[in-house]
Amino acid sequence: MxxxxxxxxxxxxxxxxxxxxxxxxxxxxxxxxxPAAAVYTKSRFAxxxxxxxxxxxxxxxxxxxxxxxxxANVATGPEGAANAAEVVDxxxxxxxxRPDDIVMTSTGVIGRxxxxxxxxxxxxxxxxxLTGTDATAVAAAMMTTDTHxxxxxxxxxxxxxxxxxxxxxxxxxxxxxxxxLTFLFTDAEVAPADLDAVFRRVVDRTFNCLSVDTDTSTSxxxxxxxxxxxxxxxxxxxxxxxxxxxxxLTRQIAADGEGAETLLVxxxxxxxxxxxxxxxxxxxxxxxxxKTAVHGADPNWGRVAMAIGKCSDETDIxxxxxxxxxxxxxxxxxxxxxxxLAALERYMAGPEVLIAADLGIAGGSCTVYGCDLTDGYxxxxxxxxx
Amino acid sequence: MxxxxxxxxxxxxxxxxxxxxxxxxxxxxxxxxxPAAAVYTKSRFAxxxxxxxxxxxxxxxxxxxxxxxxxANVATGPEGAANAAEVVDxxxxxxxxRPDDIVMTSTGVIGRxxxxxxxxxxxxxxxxxLTGTDATAVAAAMMTTDTHxxxxxxxxxxxxxxxxxxxxxxxxxxxxxxxxLTFLFTDAEVAPADLDAVFRRVVDRTFNCLSVDTDTSTSxxxxxxxxxxxxxxxxxxxxxxxxxxxxxLTRQIAADGEGAETLLVxxxxxxxxxxxxxxxxxxxxxxxxxKTAVHGADPNWGRVAMAIGKCSDETDIxxxxxxxxxxxxxxxxxxxxxxxLAALERYMAGPEVLIAADLGIAGGSCTVYGCDLTDGYxxxxxxxxx
Numbered sequence: 001m002x003x004x005x006x007x008x009x010x011x012x013x014x015x016x017x018x019x020x021x022x023x024x025x026x027x028x029x030x031x032x033x034x035p036a037a038a039v040y041t042k043s044r045f046a047x048x049x050x051x052x053x054x055x056x057x058x059x060x061x062x063x064x065x066x067x068x069x070x071x072a073n074v075a076t077g078p079e080g081a082a083n084a085a086e087v088v089d090x091x092x093x094x095x096x097x098r099p100d101d102i103v104m105t106s107t108g109v110i111g112r113x114x115x116x117x118x119x120x121x122x123x124x125x126x127x128x129x130l131t132g133t134d135a136t137a138v139a140a141a142m143m144t145t146d147t148h149x150x151x152x153x154x155x156x157x158x159x160x161x162x163x164x165x166x167x168x169x170x171x172x173x174x175x176x177x178x179x180x181l182t183f184l185f186t187d188a189e190v191a192p193a194d195l196d197a198v199f200r201r202v203v204d205r206t207f208n209c210l211s212v213d214t215d216t217s218t219s220x221x222x223x224x225x226x227x228x229x230x231x232x233x234x235x236x237x238x239x240x241x242x243x244x245x246x247x248x249l250t251r252q253i254a255a256d257g258e259g260a261e262t263l264l265v266x267x268x269x270x271x272x273x274x275x276x277x278x279x280x281x282x283x284x285x286x287x288x289x290x291k292t293a294v295h296g297a298d299p300n301w302g303r304v305a306m307a308i309g310k311c312s313d314e315t316d317i318x319x320x321x322x323x324x325x326x327x328x329x330x331x332x333x334x335x336x337x338x339x340x341l342a343a344l345e346r347y348m349a350g351p352e353v354l355i356a357a358d359l360g361i362a363g364g365s366c367t368v369y370g371c372d373l374t375d376g377y378x379x380x381x382x383x384x385x386x
Numbered sequence: 387m388x389x390x391x392x393x394x395x396x397x398x399x400x401x402x403x404x405x406x407x408x409x410x411x412x413x414x415x416x417x418x419x420x421p422a423a424a425v426y427t428k429s430r431f432a433x434x435x436x437x438x439x440x441x442x443x444x445x446x447x448x449x450x451x452x453x454x455x456x457x458a459n460v461a462t463g464p465e466g467a468a469n470a471a472e473v474v475d476x477x478x479x480x481x482x483x484r485p486d487d488i489v490m491t492s493t494g495v496i497g498r499x500x501x502x503x504x505x506x507x508x509x510x511x512x513x514x515x516l517t518g519t520d521a522t523a524v525a526a527a528m529m530t531t532d533t534h535x536x537x538x539x540x541x542x543x544x545x546x547x548x549x550x551x552x553x554x555x556x557x558x559x560x561x562x563x564x565x566x567l568t569f570l571f572t573d574a575e576v577a578p579a580d581l582d583a584v585f586r587r588v589v590d591r592t593f594n595c596l597s598v599d600t601d602t603s604t605s606x607x608x609x610x611x612x613x614x615x616x617x618x619x620x621x622x623x624x625x626x627x628x629x630x631x632x633x634x635l636t637r638q639i640a641a642d643g644e645g646a647e648t649l650l651v652x653x654x655x656x657x658x659x660x661x662x663x664x665x666x667x668x669x670x671x672x673x674x675x676x677k678t679a680v681h682g683a684d685p686n687w688g689r690v691a692m693a694i695g696k697c698s699d700e701t702d703i704x705x706x707x708x709x710x711x712x713x714x715x716x717x718x719x720x721x722x723x724x725x726x727l728a729a730l731e732r733y734m735a736g737p738e739v740l741i742a743a744d745l746g747i748a749g750g751s752c753t754v755y756g757c758d759l760t761d762g763y764x765x766x767x768x769x770x771x772x
Contacts, residue, residue: 044703045695075691075705075718110688111718218695288674288759289767296768302496305461309431309604317430319461332461332497373674374768375761381675382682382760 003135003153006162006187008229011132013141016122018070018108018115023141025122027091028183029064029130030227033101035192036062037199038223045218047074048084049106053221056088056100060192062225063101065183066091067142068119070108074218083114090123095130105181105221107144107168135185139166142181147256152248154241161188161230161238165245169253182207182222182249188238189228198239199224206246209278209368210254211286254369255351259376263352263369264294271364272316278366279314283307284355291373294353299344301331304355321360326353389521389539392548392573394615397518399527402508404456404494404501409527411508413477414569415450415516416613419487421578422448423585424609431604433460434470435492439607442474442486446578448611449487451569452477453528454505456494460604469500476509481516491567491607493530493554521571525552528567531766533642538634540627547574547616547624551631555639568593568608568635574624575614584625585610592632595664595754596640597672640755641737645762649738649755650680657750658702664752665700669693670741677759680739685730687717690741707746712739 005011011028018024038057040050049068056062066087073080084104092099132138139149150167167182190198203222224242255263266285271277284290287307293300301324308322324332327347329340336344347353353372391397397414404410424443426436435454442448454473459466470490478485518524525535536553553568576584589608610628641649652671657663670676673693679686687710694708710718713733715726722730733739739758 042698043692043695044698044700045691045705075688077719110691218692288763292764292767295764298768302461305431305496306429306604309429312428312430314430319431333463372768373764375764377674378678378681378759378761378764381678382684382758 003151003164004133005135006164006185006227006229008187008227009185009225010130011134011138012126012130013132013137014122016068017118018068024069026067026138026141027064027130028138028185029095029097030225033061033063033098034225034227035060035190035195036103036223036225037196038103038221039200039203041218041220043218045075047072047106047218048076048081049073049104050219050221051081052084052088053103053105056102057223060196061101062103062223063097064091064095065103065223065225066105067181068106068114069142069144071106071112071114072108072110072219073106073114074110076111076113079113083116087119087123091126094123094126095128103221103223105219107181107219110218135164135166139168142166142168144168145258150249150252150256152245152252154244156188156233156241157237159188159230159233159237161186161233163188163241163245165249167249167253169256180207180220180253184224184242184245186224186226187229188226188233189231190226190233190235190238194235195224195226198235198242202239202242202246206243206250209366210250211282211368211370250369254371257371258380259374260371261374262294262372264291264371265352265354265367265369267354267356267365267367268359269356269365270358270360270362272361273364274366275364276314277364278368280308280311280357280359281366281368283311284357285368285370288373291370294348295372295374297345297348299326299331299341299348301326304357305332308357316361317359323358323360325356389537389550390519391521392550392571392613392615394573394613395571395611396516397520397524398512398516399518399523400508403504404454410455412453412524412527413450413516414524414571415481415483416611419447419449420611420613421446421576421581422489422609422611423582424489424607425586425589427604427606429604431461433458433492433605434462434467435459435490436605436607437467438470438474439489439491442488443609446582447487448489448609449483450477450481451489451609451611452491453567454492454500455528455530457492457498457500458494458496458605459492459500460496462497462499465499469502473505473509477512480509480512481514489607489609491605493567493605496604521550521552525554528552528554530554531644536635536638536642538631538638540630542574542619542627543623545574545616545619545623547572547619549574549627549631551635553635553639555642566593566606566639570610570628570631572610572612573615574612574619575617576612576619576621576624580621581610581612584621584628588625588628588632592629592636595752596636597668597754597756636755640757643757644766645760646757647760648680648758650677650757651738651740651753651755653740653742653751653753654745655742655751656744656746656748658747659750660752661750662700663750664754666694666697666743666745667752667754669697670743671754671756674759677756680734681758681760683731683734685712685717685727685734687712690743691718694743702747703745709744709746711742
């Protein structure tokens with residue numbers, strides 16, 4: 001599958017040498033500053049890339065995104081901050097852009113300085129104009145431990161505008177590479193305030209509903225740039241298109257989670273409100289006992305009940321009002337006969353498992369995305385030393 | 387190691403038949419009602435054993451504890467509640483005790499009714515007086531998936547009184563058996579209100595600082611009975627003895643966590659207060675990336691920084707004030723040379739790993755106990771179906 005960037009965006013990918021094989025540097029740029037929205041990790045150890053980019057997108061405008069792969073530039077002190085600023089300055093100069101219109105991101109090992117000799121030598125030869133149009137190649141160059149590039153697109157209904165998204169998620173081999181980076185590009189014309197509001201809503205119900213292993217990266221960044229080439233669009237149709245792309249990428253990341261063999265989707269309904277639904281859904285999707293049961297294709301609803309039960313501050317949750325389903329099959333309080341159990345085990349051995357719980361309180365709901373916990377996860381993260 | 391119960395407590399262990407091999411039924415009783423304190427799971431799916439026992443210890447008095455192993459009697463509805471009450475009534479009648487002086491506990495699979503025919507047949511033959519005095523045998527009979535019995539004792543300084551504790555934790559083979567049950571018995575004479583206050587403080591800094599896998603059981607119960615045979619004791623000395631026994635059992639449970647090969651102790655100091663220290667310590671001890679790094683003997687302090695960083699609501703945490711140690715070796719912000727790294731790897735391959743973080747804010751501190759995440763954990767919980 002090859003997906004091209006929307007008109008008015010161009011890409012550069014290259015190999016600085018942080019990784020021995022393949023590209024480790026990406027720039028995607030618009031011709032001029034365009035409306036942009038971004039959300040970043042809330043980590044107390046956020047790196048200088050995040051600090052710089054958060055400042056640079058605070059005016060809801062950006063021209064380019066930059067990715068350096070294999071080194072997160074996190075916990076690197078004043079030297080790391082100076083290095084990030086230097087990369088931003090040099091990329092901006094090459095593009096003829098302002099440094100504060102650059103979204104800088106970095107992903108990889110924590111606690112090591114950039115090899116600035118390599119970066120400087122590479123950037124000496126980096127110059128506009130950018131000529132790449134292949135979003136799939138961009139996604140591939142961002143990968144660190146992913147097993148395949150993650151790219152998605154949608155057309156904004158009632159317009160010619162497209163939304164194209166790329167993401168990297170968790171993969172294998174290098175244990176520190178759990179950073180999620182995702183960038184969406186659109187040629188729709190959307191006012192900065194609208195773009196910001198739409199993007200925050202979409203991120204909240206897609207990427208923020210994703211958990212591979214409960215561990216929040218120091219470098220997570222999600223950004224959207226809208227260059228307006230396709231003209232005005234219906235805002236609801238635009239949000240639907242952004243949502244479609246973000247959801248597609250979210251599912252791709254969950255399914256490619258470190259060691260994952262099964263995509264796990266958890267839907268909680270009937271909650272007091274959406275926040276309670278999200279709390280309970282995350283308790284289920286993050287439970288190691290639920291995740292290992294999914295890995296073992298075991299329709300073990302007792303573990304789902306346990307995970308709901310451990311939300312002990314939610315005193316309005318009453319086991320007598322709760323129902324639990326695997327796929328379409330209710331398993332609690334209904335009891336399943338042996339034929340039903342055999343069917344459930346076949347269902348759970350498939351590539352995607354849905355666990356649904358209704359709390360029977362009110363109308364709050366949330367859907368979250370995760371994966372099973374496998375021997376592969378342990379091996380990836382234990383067998384390789386830094 | 388064989389540890390005897392304090393004078394004035396007697397035990398019965400037997401095989402009802404819930405498990406094919408070995409005992410699955412325990413009663414430990416005092417001669418008459420004695421001061422008692424207990425804390426229970428906060429799960430919203432707490433079973434009828436917990437509901438009954440919580441009511442029975444609300445008057446800070448009890449005479450006996452009962453354990454039924456291999457079936458948790460959780461999510462079993464009115465029938466399960468009636469069955470629990472029947473077991474309590476029959477044990478009380480056999481002991482000549484009041485039903486509301488019985489602490490009833492149950493551990494095992496969720497969502498199945500007790501095989502009451504087996505229980506009734508066994509209880510028909512159960513009668514006082516109890517003759518057992520071996521606490522180790524009691525601990526062995528409580529085991530479900532534990533690999534060895536967990537028992538500990540301490541003498542109350544300045545007295546003849548002892549504190550003897552038994553516990554079961556997580557083990558292997560049956561995936562739903564993660565319930566923690568622990569009982570402490572003492573012949574010290576302690577007023578009910580003092581016993582309650584001491585026990586809650588001790589549980590809060592021992593068992594409540596324990597996490598094998600973040601999953602809270604529906605049946606957790608910790609209780610202490612004090613029969614007063616050894617006369618009055620110094621209350622501070624008593625708390626020290628209870629703390630010693632509870633901490634010993636906590637460490638035994640963590641080290642025997644499902645699939646565990648390494649005991650992981652995390653100490654956070656320099657926090658705003660003890661609550662913040664506990665939050666950060668739990669984030670570290672529960673991080674799958676930290677747990678797998680410990681399993682791989684990888685001194686990967688970047689993952690510890692990540693785990694601290696993800697406590698994103700703690701805005702007073704500043705990476706510039708944080709220090710991280712593995713054992714005695716500072717790893718952040720100090721950098722470790724190759725010889726130091728090799729020494730760290732040897733340290734981390736040992737049976738117990740200490741991770742210490744100082745937040746540099748104020749004087750709050752907390753120590754928590756956990757274990758590494760291994761292939762064994764995944765196999766135990768994925769390979770066996772219910």
